Amino acid sequence: MATKGLMSKRIPTLLGVFILIAGLVAGVILVNKKTGFESKAGPSESPKNLKISNLSATTFSVSWSTDIPLTGLIKFSEDPVKITTPGGDVRDQISGTSQSYNNHTVNISGLSASKTYYFLVVSGSGTFDDNGKPFQVRTATQAIAPPEDIIFGKVVRDTGDPVNGGIVFLEAEGGQTLSTITQTDGTWRLNLANSRDKDGKILTYDPEKTLLSIFVQAGNTGTATALTDTSKDQPVPDIVMGKNQSFVDTGRLLSGIEDIPPVQTGEGFQLEVSQLTLSDQLEATSSVKILNPATNGEIIATDKPELRGKAPAGTVIKLTLNSVEMTQVVQADNDGNWKWTPPQKLDPGQHTLTVEFTDSANQIQRIVRTFTVLLSNLPAFTATPSATPTGLIGISPTPTAVTLTPAMPATQSAVLVPSGELTTTFGLALLGILMLLIGSLSKKWLK
Numbered sequence: 001m002a003t004k005g006l007m008s009k010r011i012p013t014l015l016g017v018f019i020l021i022a023g024l025v026a027g028v029i030l031v032n033k034k035t036g037f038e039s040k041a042g043p044s045e046s047p048k049n050l051k052i053s054n055l056s057a058t059t060f061s062v063s064w065s066t067d068i069p070l071t072g073l074i075k076f077s078e079d080p081v082k083i084t085t086p087g088g089d090v091r092d093q094i095s096g097t098s099q100s101y102n103n104h105t106v107n108i109s110g111l112s113a114s115k116t117y118y119f120l121v122v123s124g125s126g127t128f129d130d131n132g133k134p135f136q137v138r139t140a141t142q143a144i145a146p147p148e149d150i151i152f153g154k155v156v157r158d159t160g161d162p163v164n165g166g167i168v169f170l171e172a173e174g175g176q177t178l179s180t181i182t183q184t185d186g187t188w189r190l191n192l193a194n195s196r197d198k199d200g201k202i203l204t205y206d207p208e209k210t211l212l213s214i215f216v217q218a219g220n221t222g223t224a225t226a227l228t229d230t231s232k233d234q235p236v237p238d239i240v241m242g243k244n245q246s247f248v249d250t251g252r253l254l255s256g257i258e259d260i261p262p263v264q265t266g267e268g269f270q271l272e273v274s275q276l277t278l279s280d281q282l283e284a285t286s287s288v289k290i291l292n293p294a295t296n297g298e299i300i301a302t303d304k305p306e307l308r309g310k311a312p313a314g315t316v317i318k319l320t321l322n323s324v325e326m327t328q329v330v331q332a333d334n335d336g337n338w339k340w341t342p343p344q345k346l347d348p349g350q351h352t353l354t355v356e357f358t359d360s361a362n363q364i365q366r367i368v369r370t371f372t373v374l375l376s377n378l379p380a381f382t383a384t385p386s387a388t389p390t391g392l393i394g395i396s397p398t399p400t401a402v403t404l405t406p407a408m409p410a411t412q413s414a415v416l417v418p419s420g421e422l423t424t425t426f427g428l429a430l431l432g433i434l435m436l437l438i439g440s441l442s443k444k445w446l447k
Contacts, residue, residue: 044068045124047104049217050135053169053179055196057113057142061179062087062106062135063167065219066123069100075127076108076119080134083120090181091165102219103167105181113142140200145193149207152189153236155182155216155224162186163241166218172230173211173316174331175203182218192233198333206230211248211329214239215343223343227327244326286365287312288357293371300371303346307353308339315357323351346373 047064054061062074073092077083087106092098104123111117118134120127129135151170155163166182168190175195182188195203207230214226216239226239228247237247290309293300311317311332319340320327324347332338355367 045070045126047072047121047123047128050121051169051177051179052137053177054107054194055137055140055176055200056194057140058111059107059109060111060117060137060139061108062119062121063169063179063217064104064121064123065217066102066104069102070104070124071098071100072104072106072124073098073122074106074108074119075122076117078115078117080118080136083118083134087119101165103165103181103217105167105179111139113139115139140196143202146202147193148191149193150189151192151212151230151233151236152187153233153239154186155188155218155239155241156186157221157241158243163216163218163221166216166221166241168239169215169217171213172203172205173213173329174198175205176200182216192230212236213329216241225326225328225343227329244324246327286359286367288315288317288355288365288367290353290355290367290369293353293369296370298371299374301374303348303373304341305346305371305373306339306341308337309355310336311338311357312336318356320354320356321346321351322354323347323349348373 044067047066050062050064052060052062064072066072073086073088075083076085076087087108088098089101089104090107091101108117116136116138118136120129120134122128153168155166155168157163162185163182164184164186166186166188167179168182168188169177169179170190170192171177172192172195174197176198178190178192178195180188180190192205193202195205197203210230212228212230212233214228214236216224216226218224218241222241224239224241224243224245226236226245226247228236232247237245239245288309288311290307292306292308307319313332313334313336315332315338316329317332317338318327318329321342324342324344326342326344328340328342330338330340350370350372353369353371355369357365359365
């Protein structure tokens, strides 16, 4: 009986010690594991196709897309350490309520000229940055605004139904990107006079001949591209989702580059040996080069390759992917680089890239390059997918569009504060201490 009484006295104390130790161990595991207790964005919340546009002395816009409808906003500041000022979606600012969308676009205004601003993207429950640091954009210098030049158009499905909430990106030749969002009837409008050149100055353009490149991102509805000029921008002919359209008059193209018949190809897009030989000879002596794909027949392990090369600064180049009948016009930057990532994925198989330009003798020249898309998990050089033929100004460190999807090489990491469940730890620990006290008191009561 004495032994039993002694054990009865010890049981509460031993139980308390056990609970205390179990609480501490469980707490440490929960804090370190974080699974199931932390709030973090899943893959479907990751912003994709992030682009900066409408850059001026006092404004900039940020646009992105998500796999599923989500709420979205950005937080911005002049201080990279304290980024707290919110900026909501343009539709939310009109309605006064936060809604979920596949396409997101935020307009920030009231900024100071020639200032660097930092921002984070809040998508759903996650906050995203640029590889561990805030995105940054620098506003342009102050300038006298030219008279308005409103251009407009409409985006429709192939059924003729209007596309609501599609983001329209537009670049005038030599200019930075402008953007807007389509209304419920599919219409859109932009002030072309707001265009800035690559140096941030007011863009000078021909009101009748300047080429305009248009890309439409409409979430799950898809994408569309269109090529027009300033003689056909009031209105721009209807842009149909899923199509690559050209409204430029046959026989003329910007800066003397004319539309000429596509390169003749044989079955399976195989080029004649003589054509390739002439093309190779031209490239060897020309100032315009194709760097990617570097050689004919090169295998590329991505369905969204970056087509890039070199040319004298300011050279206007027409790029044609004959396999998908996609055409784009780009301009070599100040360093002589040109590049373009097709806005749509390329099918596996062989493709033909035709590069057309005007040489120093004012003659149209053409370089042809074949390559094969072979989807693979192997690493390959790929572009950050971009909706436009030239880099989008503002995202550090280089003026290129940024994509935030984990599946692409140029991945931006989600910065979410790790969260453990300390409440459970403290609760169990306090319960253990309480049991120790009860055990200690019980000794006195049983004496």
